[in-house]
Amino acid sequence: MDQARAPYFDALQHYLQQKNLTFHVPGHQHGKSLPLELATLLREFGAACDITEVLGMDDIHNPHCQVQEAQELAAQAFGASRTQFLVGGSTVGNQAMFLANLGPEDLVLLPPNCHRSVYSALLLCGARAQPFLTDFDEVLLTFRPPTPAQVKKALESYPQARAVFLTTPTYHGLCAEVEEIVALNRSRGVLTLVDEAWGAHLAFHSELPISAVAAGADMVCQSTHKLLPGLTQTAMLHYDPRSICSQRVEQVLRSLQTSSPSSLLVASLDCARRMMVLRGEELLSEVLRLARRAREVLSESAGINCLVPETSHDPTRLILDTLRHGYIGHSLAESLRYRHSVQVEMSEVHQVLLLVTLGHSSQDLEWLLEALRKFPAREPPLNKRDLAQICHWEHFAEVPRCTVREAFFSEKRTVNLENAVDQTSAELLYCYPPGVPVVIPGQRLSQQTIDYIKAQKRLGGSIQGGADADLRTIRVVSQHKNDR
Numbered sequence: 001m002d003q004a005r006a007p008y009f010d011a012l013q014h015y016l017q018q019k020n021l022t023f024h025v026p027g028h029q030h031g032k033s034l035p036l037e038l039a040t041l042l043r044e045f046g047a048a049c050d051i052t053e054v055l056g057m058d059d060i061h062n063p064h065c066q067v068q069e070a071q072e073l074a075a076q077a078f079g080a081s082r083t084q085f086l087v088g089g090s091t092v093g094n095q096a097m098f099l100a101n102l103g104p105e106d107l108v109l110l111p112p113n114c115h116r117s118v119y120s121a122l123l124l125c126g127a128r129a130q131p132f133l134t135d136f137d138e139v140l141l142t143f144r145p146p147t148p149a150q151v152k153k154a155l156e157s158y159p160q161a162r163a164v165f166l167t168t169p170t171y172h173g174l175c176a177e178v179e180e181i182v183a184l185n186r187s188r189g190v191l192t193l194v195d196e197a198w199g200a201h202l203a204f205h206s207e208l209p210i211s212a213v214a215a216g217a218d219m220v221c222q223s224t225h226k227l228l229p230g231l232t233q234t235a236m237l238h239y240d241p242r243s244i245c246s247q248r249v250e251q252v253l254r255s256l257q258t259s260s261p262s263s264l265l266v267a268s269l270d271c272a273r274r275m276m277v278l279r280g281e282e283l284l285s286e287v288l289r290l291a292r293r294a295r296e297v298l299s300e301s302a303g304i305n306c307l308v309p310e311t312s313h314d315p316t317r318l319i320l321d322t323l324r325h326g327y328i329g330h331s332l333a334e335s336l337r338y339r340h341s342v343q344v345e346m347s348e349v350h351q352v353l354l355l356v357t358l359g360h361s362s363q364d365l366e367w368l369l370e371a372l373r374k375f376p377a378r379e380p381p382l383n384k385r386d387l388a389q390i391c392h393w394e395h396f397a398e399v400p401r402c403t404v405r406e407a408f409f410s411e412k413r414t415v416n417l418e419n420a421v422d423q424t425s426a427e428l429l430y431c432y433p434p435g436v437p438v439v440i441p442g443q444r445l446s447q448q449t450i451d452y453i454k455a456q457k458r459l460g461g462s463i464q465g466g467a468d469a470d471l472r473t474i475r476v477v478s479q480h481k482n483d484r
């Protein structure tokens, strides 16, 4: 191999030189909405900003001065009793929420739209997960978060549950009625743990759905880098020490996070909080205006329309209905990127998702709309059978045959995907993005799951997580302790 090469560096340099217009994370969009003082610091000191805890600089693992104050300010700003800064994204936030509250004897109720980090959290803590089905959104073709009635039913079926886990907003921006769900859980002594990776901005504008922190959830993680102007990997964990043991949270975070947290990331959390408290309402009003205007313009033209969910949602997403316009979402996303220099957040077979954030201007939205006008309407590229195969996953609510941890440590064998029906998956397979599972370790592989995987492959979707990247084969459990 040629050791003079640095392929990743070269690709990054090339990408930056292309000057793409981005509608994806991080929310600061190539630094455009980075807090001014942070941008100035970076310009002035460059790579010298890249330090970790040194004498005079506080440490997130042992906060006693600047980090302590910054976290207290953040707690007040987000309406939390206690806040911890994270440098490993909501991925580490989800892992910490599980490990701080659940052990191998515990049961947690899980709706179907959880991020893959939740399954690594289950592997770490060993808890048993009971999936329960929620409504399928026929507009976006994705699961909605659970309704209070669905949570109530799940709690009645599994009264031994220690916690209910929610993802709200979902990747597609769908929001749960968190206040009611918290009240239900609390009346039964059940914890409400919330992945609010996509909701760090909610607390700062009155037109946005209520944040899970304000709704009283026991513990909430938020990615500051997604929809607020934090640097990539920044996130926060908010919790109520009346129901969550703070010493355990601190111990867990010391175990999960790097012992050399980047000072730049920590400073960026501090600045993002300050910016939102001082100017959040004004900045988000502009984001909402831009997103609303883009939707209006698209609906008035004969071009690609936006899908608008009928239930509570975050309106800062633009979700393009590509299929009705005649395009598979993945191919439209590729054309936008390679022919029009527009990088979207995510594509699926039937739609494309773009984020409008603090880093966007009217000119950016004009550029996007101009690019979208270049796609003439065509015949829909899918038949009903294809569409049906990528829609429904009723198998998700099946009781897993063993825990994620049992599946991980079990003896395994490799079988052809075609022959895997009724086997127990040892793998976590997920569409990426959005990172939501198709099958989890410990779950039965149904014919429907296998058809789903094949349909996604045929339609250009990316299913990841398996040992065989082409998914001709799959690893299954050959023996596990808890055959249920």
Ligand SMILES: Cc1ncc(COP(=O)(O)O)c(C=O)c1O
Residues within 6 Å of the ligand: 088, 089, 090, 091, 092, 094, 114, 115, 117, 167, 170, 171, 195, 197, 198, 223, 233, 235, 434, 435
């Ligand atoms: C719902 C959800 N939760 C958690 C995560 C992980 O967040 P992070 O990238 O901050 O680790 C993601 C990432 O996309 C996500 O979509």
